[in-house]
Amino acid sequence: MKFVDEVRIFVKAGDGGNGAVSFRREKFIERGGPNGGDGGDGGSVIFVADPQLTTLLDYRYQQHHRAKGGEHGMGSDCNGRAAEDMVLKVPVGTLVKNANTDELLVDLSESGQRWVAAKGGRGGLGNMNFATSTRQTPRFAQDGTKGEEVTLRLELKLLADVGLLGFPNAGKSTFISRVSRARPKVADYPFTTLVPNLGMVQYKDGLSFVMADIPGIIEGASEGVGLGHQFLRHVERCKVLIHLIDMGAEGEDRSPLHDFDVLNTELAKYSEQLAGKPQVVAANKLDLPDAQARLAPFTEALRERGIRVYPVSCATGEGMQALMDSVAEVLFTGRTEKLHVEKPAPVRKAAAKTAAREAPARKAAAPARKTGKAPAAKKAPAAKKAPAAKKAPARKAAAPARKAPGPARTVKAPARKAAAKKVAARKAPAKRGAMAKQRPAAKQTRAAAKKAPARKPGGRRS
Ligand SMILES: Nc1nc2c(ncn2[C@@H]2O[C@H](COP(=O)(O)OP(=O)(O)OP(=O)(O)O)[C@@H](O)[C@H]2O)c(=O)[nH]1
Ligand SMILES: [Mg+2]
Structure with missing residues (x-):
C-alpha cells in the first residue's frame, strides 16, 4: 500500500435544521395553536485513531469532507432528525494541524482516541416553543446554526520505540x-x-x-x-x-x-x-x-x-x-x-607532565622554605592533583613577578619611615636598589613562588 504521511483536507460539519412555523389545523378545533417542530442538529466531523491504518492515503484522493445537515422541523410537533456524525479514521500517531496557522490541534497518539474537528450546527426551535399566554400565535421560528468548517493538515508520525x-x-x-x-x-x-x-x-x-x-x-x-x-x-x-x-x-x-x-x-x-x-x-x-x-x-x-x-x-x-x-x-x-565508555582522560596525561615539571621545582623550593616561604612545599600533593594543569605554567610565570618584590618591600619599609616626607622620586631608586639587593633572594624564592597556587590555601590554614 502506498505510504502517504502528509495531507491537507477541508472538513465541514453539517448545519442545524431550521425550526418550523406551523399551526394546528383540524376540523372542529379552532385556533389549534402553534405546532412547528425543532430542526435537527447537524453532524460533526470526528477523527478517530484507528490502529488498523498505517497511511493517510485515503485523504490524498478525497480532500473534502462534509457532514450532513440536520433535518428541518415540521408541523404537527415533528422535530427534524439530527444528522449522523462523520467519522474520519486516521492512523494512530496522526497530528492534526490548522493548515492556515500551522497550530497543532491534536495528537492522536492513542488507539481509539476521538477528536471533534468541526462541530455540527444546532437545530433551530420551532414556533411551538415561542407560544406564551400573551403571544399565542408566534409566526416565527429559529433557524439552525451553521456547522463549523476548517482546513486541516494531517501529519503522520509513526509510533515506534x-x-x-x-x-x-x-x-x-x-x-x-x-x-x-x-x-x-x-x-x-x-x-x-x-x-x-x-x-x-x-x-x-x-x-x-x-x-x-x-x-x-x-x-x-x-x-x-x-x-x-x-x-x-x-x-x-x-x-x-x-x-x-x-x-x-x-x-x-x-x-x-x-x-x-x-x-x-x-x-x-x-x-x-x-x-x-x-x-x-x-x-x-x-x-x-x-x-x-x-x-x-x-x-x-x-x-x-x-x-x-x-x-x-x-x-x-x-x-x-x-x-x-x-x-x-x-x-x-x-x-x-x-x-558510554570512559574517555581516555587527556587531563591525566597533562597532570603527569605537570608533576614531572614540578618535581625539580619542589626541590628548589626547599631552601626557600628555610627563608620562611615554606608552606608551599607542604602543599605539593595538592599541586599534583591540579586538574587545570595547563594553567600551571602561566601561574608559575606570574608568581615570581608578584612575589619577587616581597622582600624588597620589607627592606623599603624602614626607608620609608626614615624619609617619610621625601619625594616619591627618591623612592624609586630606593626600590630599585632594594630590588637589586634582593635579586638573588628573589631568584631563590622564584622556585618557591612556583608553588604559589598551593601556598594560598596553605597560608589560610596556618
Ligand atoms: N557483508 C555484509 N553486507 C551487509 C550487511 N548488512 C547489510 N548488508 C548488505 O548491504 C546492502 C544494503 O542493505 P540494506 O539493508 O538494504 O541497507 P539500507 O540501510 O536499508 O539501505 P537503504 O534502504 O537504501 O537506505 C545489502 O546488499 C545487504 O545485503 C552485513 O552485515 N554484512
Ligand atoms: Mg532499507
Missing part, C-alpha cells in the same frame, strides 16, 4: 528483518527503502517493542538532498535511536567517522530534540575484511568522545545480541550507561 538511522545502504532494512518479522526490500544500492517500515521485535521475557526503519539520510538532507529529511519525523517519537554505520562503505569522503558526524549534523539541523535522543552506535558489516581494519580507529575516535561502538554484522548476526540488550536497557529502564 526504536528508530534505525544511517546512510543509505548501511544495512538498516537488513537489521530490522533480522530482529523482527518485517520484510522490507534489501538491495545493494542506495535508497532501496523509500517509505518507513515498522517491525515488532520480540525481546526476552515477553517484552516487545516496535522498531522503525526509515530511508537513508545523506549529507545535505536538510536542504532536500536525497529523499530529504522529512522521514526523520517518524523516529521523533522513538525513545532510542540505533545509528548504523556502514563500515564497508566505499567512495569519496566516506569514512565511518565522517558518516557519523554528517548524520548527527543532519539530525541537529532537523531537530535538537531528536539529536539529543540516546543513540546506540553500531558499526555494521564487520564480516567484510575492509570493515575490520576500519573498526579500531573508529572505535578509538568515538572513545575519545565517550561513546561506545557496538561492532555488529547484520548478515551473520554477530554482535546483535549485545546491541539489542543495550537498546532494551535504555528503552525499558532509561539507563544509558552502556552507551
